[in-house]
Amino acid sequence: MAALTPRSAPLCRWRGTVTLAAFAALACWMSSQRQTGSPNATTISNIPSAFVPAGRRAAWAGLSLGGAGVVFGGGDNAHGFELESNRVATYNNKAKQLQEAADWYLFELRPLVYPPVQLVSKEACERMGDSCPERAGLSVVSTMYQTNGASRGGGGVVLSKLEREFFAPMKILAISTVFDPDTSDDLAEVAAKFERSSAKLGNAATKGDLTLTREKYDEGRDLLNGYFQRVNAEMGLPPKSEFYLVPMPTDASVLENDKYWQRRQERWLVKKKVDAVSKGSKTARFYAKTLFGDDAESWSAGGDRAPEFWK
Numbered sequence: 061m062a063a064l065t066p067r068s069a070p071l072c073r074w075r076g077t078v079t080l081a082a083f084a085a086l087a088c089w090m091s092s093q094r095q096t097g098s099p100n101a102t103t104i105s106n107i108p109s110a111f112v113p114a115g116r117r118a119a120w121a122g123l124s125l126g127g128a129g130v131v132f133g134g135g136d137n138a139h140g141f142e143l144e145s146n147r148v149a150t151y152n153n154k155a156k157q158l159q160e161a162a163d164w165y166l167f168e169l170r171p172l173v174y175p176p177v178q179l180v181s182k183e184a185c186e187r188m189g190d191s192c193p194e195r196a197g198l199s200v201v202s203t204m205y206q207t208n209g210a211s212r213g214g215g216g217v218v219l220s221k222l223e224r225e226f227f228a229p230m231k232i233l234a235i236s237t238v239f240d241p242d243t244s245d246d247l248a249e250v251a252a253k254f255e256r257s258s259a260k261l262g263n264a265a266t267k268g269d270l271t272l273t274r275e276k277y278d279e280g281r282d283l284l285n286g287y288f289q290r291v292n293a294e295m296g297l298p299p300k301s302e303f304y305l306v307p308m309p310t311d312a313s314v315l316e317n318d319k320y321w322q323r324r325q326e327r328w329l330v331k332k333k334v335d336a337v338s339k340g341s342k343t344a345r346f347y348a349k350t351l352f353g354d355d356a357e358s359w360s361a362g363g364d365r366a367p368e369f370w371k
Contacts, residue, residue: 147238154233155303161225163328172197173277198265205262227255243294254283281308
């Protein structure tokens with residue numbers, strides 16, 4: 061068997077994503093090296109650079125498959141992949157968290173940054189300074205954006221809302237096995253930018269700077285939308301899928317008049333009520349649909365079907 065080289069295997073020329081074709085070509089090359097008696101057949105540092113994505117060659121250099129006892133071919137090898145069912149479960153879980161985070165960003169935070177009723181003009185607000193009524197929500201925003209976790213009595217740390225519902229899901233999904241390494245890098249970069257932008261938003265709100273707060277709010281929304289769009293492009297889910305990450309509207313009129321967003325806000329308000337009433341109450345959460353209506357979600361199918369059990 062002739063050795064497979066980058067010139068004779070154009071499928072191996074991958075600048076970005078390492079695909080199945082690239083791995084297949086790599087396996088063929090290593091197999092040919094073993095058959096020709098090459099002593100370094102299983103050393104990654106000896107692999108031609110065209111087989112390795114440009115952005116990852118440094119990370120691969122010096123690693124040895126032979127030293128780890130891993131070979132391509134038959135035998136009882138360890139699995140180098142995660143079960144598809146686990147990857148799907150990871151994505152679905154984080155997608156739902158990010159959808160709820162987007163709802164909070166739109167329906168909880170936005171009214172504080174952009175009050176639904178403009179009481180005074182922008183120029184008048186600037187002249188009024190801290191007494192401007194549109195600045196009234198900035199103190200609440202400042203409290204929301206305190207990212208340092210509070211300490212419990214036992215010494216544990218309680219993560220802030222931003223860390224729980226934005227930063228953690230974005231980072232975990234980015235580094236998970238759901239995506240290829242290059243997509244993971246891109247998503248992680250967006251997550252880091254969003255975290256930095258959020259810190260600046262919180263600082264602006266603390267200083268009472270309404271203009272900068274709004275600027276950073278818009279910047280954060282655009283970063284989240286970019287993250288959602290990249291995820292959607294990689295997953296290939298249809299827009300009607302419950303796990304499709306719908307980008308947030310940038311036009312206030314769409315948010316206020318579009319039936320989809322009106323319905324989504326209604327569901328968000330019900331969720332807020334359920335969370336407030338059922339905090340610490342297993343019974344209220346279990347029978348959420350019975351107590352709060354069809355928009356509420358129970359943590360158990362038995363709870364959702366409670367009336368059937370009462371017949």
